[in-house]
Amino acid sequence: MLVHVSNPTTLVRLSRSLSLVHTSRALNDDPRWPGWDVVVGIEVHAQIKSRHKLFSECGQGSLTSDYSVPPNTRVSPYDAAFPGTLPRLNPRCVELGVRTAIALNASVQRRSSFDRKHYFYADLPAGYQITQHYAPFATDGRLTLSKEDVHVRIKQLQLEQDTGKSTFDPRNRVSEIDLNRAGTGLMEIVSEPDMRSPEEAADYVRTLQALLRSVGSSDGNMEQGSLRCDVNVSVNRQGAPLGTRCEIKNLNSVKFMMIAIVSEVHRHIDLLEQGLAVPQETRGFNEDRAETYSLRSKEDAPDYRYMPDPNLPPLLLNEAYVTEICQSMPELPQAARARLLALGLSRRDVDVLMDIDSGREITFDGQRSGGALAYFDQVAQRRDPRLVVNWITHELLGQLASRRETFSENSISVEQMGGLIDLLHNKKITGTSGKSLMRHILATRTTTMPSTLAQELSLLASPADDSNLEAWCAEAIAALPEEADAARRGNANVVNKIVGRVMKASRGTANAQSVKAMLLKLLH
Ligand SMILES: Nc1ncnc2c1ncn2[C@@H]1O[C@H](COP(=O)(O)OP(=O)(O)OP(=O)(O)O)[C@@H](O)[C@H]1O
Numbered sequence: 025m026l027v028h029v030s031n032p033t034t035l036v037r038l039s040r041s042l043s044l045v046h047t048s049r050a051l052n053d054d055p056r057w058p059g060w061d062v063v064v065g066i067e068v069h070a071q072i073k074s075r076h077k078l079f080s081e082c083g084q085g086s087l088t089s090d091y092s093v094p095p096n097t098r099v100s101p102y103d104a105a106f107p108g109t110l111p112r113l114n115p116r117c118v119e120l121g122v123r124t125a126i127a128l129n130a131s132v133q134r135r136s137s138f139d140r141k142h143y144f145y146a147d148l149p150a151g152y153q154i155t156q157h158y159a160p161f162a163t164d165g166r167l168t169l170s171k172e173d174v175h176v177r178i179k180q181l182q183l184e185q186d187t188g189k190s191t192f193d194p195r196n197r198v199s200e201i202d203l204n205r206a207g208t209g210l211m212e213i214v215s216e217p218d219m220r221s222p223e224e225a226a227d228y229v230r231t232l233q234a235l236l237r238s239v240g241s242s243d244g245n246m247e248q249g250s251l252r253c254d255v256n257v258s259v260n261r262q263g264a265p266l267g268t269r270c271e272i273k274n275l276n277s278v279k280f281m282m283i284a285i286v287s288e289v290h291r292h293i294d295l296l297e298q299g300l301a302v303p304q305e306t307r308g309f310n311e312d313r314a315e316t317y318s319l320r321s322k323e324d325a326p327d328y329r330y331m332p333d334p335n336l337p338p339l340l341l342n343e344a345y346v347t348e349i350c351q352s353m354p355e356l357p358q359a360a361r362a363r364l365l366a367l368g369l370s371r372r373d374v375d376v377l378m379d380i381d382s383g384r385e386i387t388f389d390g391q392r393s394g395g396a397l398a399y400f401d402q403v404a405q406r407r408d409p410r411l412v413v414n415w416i417t418h419e420l421l422g423q424l425a426s427r428r429e430t431f432s433e434n435s436i437s438v439e440q441m442g443g444l445i446d447l448l449h450n451k452k453i454t455g456t457s458g459k460s461l462m463r464h465i466l467a468t469r470t471t472t473m474p475s476t477l478a479q480e481l482s483l484l485a486s487p488a489d490d491s492n493l494e495a496w497c498a499e500a501i502a503a504l505p506e507e508a509d510a511a512r513r514g515n516a517n518v519v520n521k522i523v524g525r526v527m528k529a530s531r532g533t534a535n536a537q538s539v540k541a542m543l544l545k546l547l548h
């Protein structure tokens with residue numbers, strides 16, 4: 025059905041009633057593709073952070089991408105599909121799944137079940153993967169993105185097994201199979217097609233990563249393979265029904281995911297502008313060429329022959345179990361963000377704090393750092409939160425960065441940081457001295473309290489001691505006669521240069537404002 029309407033309000037109303045446009049954002053023109061709407065839905069596979077696999081008691085190491093573990097050393101007979109072995113559901117995987125579902129505001133199903141998804145591949149010894157195709161354990165959730173006020177609906181969460189890994193060596197044409205990962209627990213988190221740009225898709229993945237880490241259910245690391253995304257992309261002319269989706273598999277970073285979406289959007293638009301249809305396909309992404317390529321069309325889609333797994337009874341979760349988990353949930357990132365904003369912190373400071381806390385800060389050796397939020401909370405107890413956040417996000421992070429260190433290597437204890445803030449707050453030291461003190465603690469990794477250090481290093485401010493101040497100012501005026509003359513003629517900029525000299529003479533202990541006042545008094 026074709027509807028020609030020039031008034032956008034009418035169009036929104038009309039389209040809504042025809043269920044053509046899902047949100048009013050659909051009418052926001054993106055200069056990259058004017059006249060087109062982009063629609064993205066994401067299937068995330070997150071490795072569950074449990075000690076044992078989903079259906080066997082085999083240890084899975086800290087991470088299955090832990091290369092220090094030799095291949096095929098974390099494999100139970102069940103994982104290798106020996107005849108006669110039976111699955112036994114790991115309750116810890118269920119608990120972490122339920123935690124995640126609650127964090128995503130999803131309804132946890134009191135009854136769910138497991139199905140077999142059949143296909144043949146060397147890294148899948150049983151010839152099927154156990155998943156929750158017909159009855160997932162949680163449905164109808166919601167994730168609010170952190171950068172923009174966008175809600176993404178979560179269709180469902182299901183528990184499933186991961187496969188092994190196969191690597192092909194083209195030189196001697198041999199495929200090597202490693203079953204260490206086989207049978208590891210995954211959560212598949214399926215979003216509704218609610219994202220409207222590559223940026224929203226990136227925000228979704230990052231927000232979800234932070235959430236998974238905060239509830240402790242997954243490391244959520246794309247580079248290391250503990251979080252993998254299949255991204256579904258479609259485009260449609262503004263106001264028209266949704267276009268045909270293509271699914272891009274195996275994206276291993278948020279950056280590549282965004283590039284893949286942009287390239288896919290342009291490919292769809294090119295086809296549609298030529299009057300061609302977009303065929304529904306599963307596609308791969310070539311990182312070097314920054315474009316997607318066809319893996320298989322819908323017609324070639326394998327028939328998975330889903331069937332209930334006869335060896336596993338339904339998963340029944342009672343009210344008390346879910347309530348107990350609800351009551352032990354940690355503070356979620358969204359709540360923490362709201363709490364920090366209510367304390368009067370700026371959006372930017374909150375973003376920085378939350379970003380380091382969720383481990384998004386990538387370190388030089390590829391490790392993650394964390395705990396910034398707890399650090400802030402402890403230091404800010406009974407102290408001015410804005411002063412504290414300022415010294416953490418600006419000064420501390422700045423100094424750590426210049427030392428090429430990350431927050432996890434921060435040697436300043438909560439007590440020391442608190443002490444430093446108190447000295448600053450009570451004007452016992454100046455800001456300049458505070459910075460020097462911090463530099464000193466980081467360099468020496470001393471555990472001495474800042475008040476003692478300030479004394480030892482003669483950094484305590486001497487604001488009351490006007491005679492000192494006057495002497496320093498007089499000296500500076502004498503040392504900089506030309507500047508002093510210019511200042512007398514009213515050149516305000518030059519005064520700052522003289523202030524700088526006095527600050528240096530005082531080794532940062534003088535208060536810049538008092539210095540300026542004294543200089544002006546002496547100059548006139
Ligand atoms: N028109 C569309 N444009 C973009 N994404 C879409 C569109 N329609 C559906 N999607 C997204 O496609 C995904 C479909 O995932 P789902 O797991 O339901 O099925 P599947 O991809 O067919 O199966 P499998 O799990 O075997 O890959 C969802 O994330 C959904 O939001």
Ligand SMILES: [Mg+2]
Pocket residue numbers: 067212214
């Ligand atoms: Mg899926």
Ligand SMILES: [Mg+2]
Pocket residue numbers: 067254271
């Ligand atoms: Mg899919």
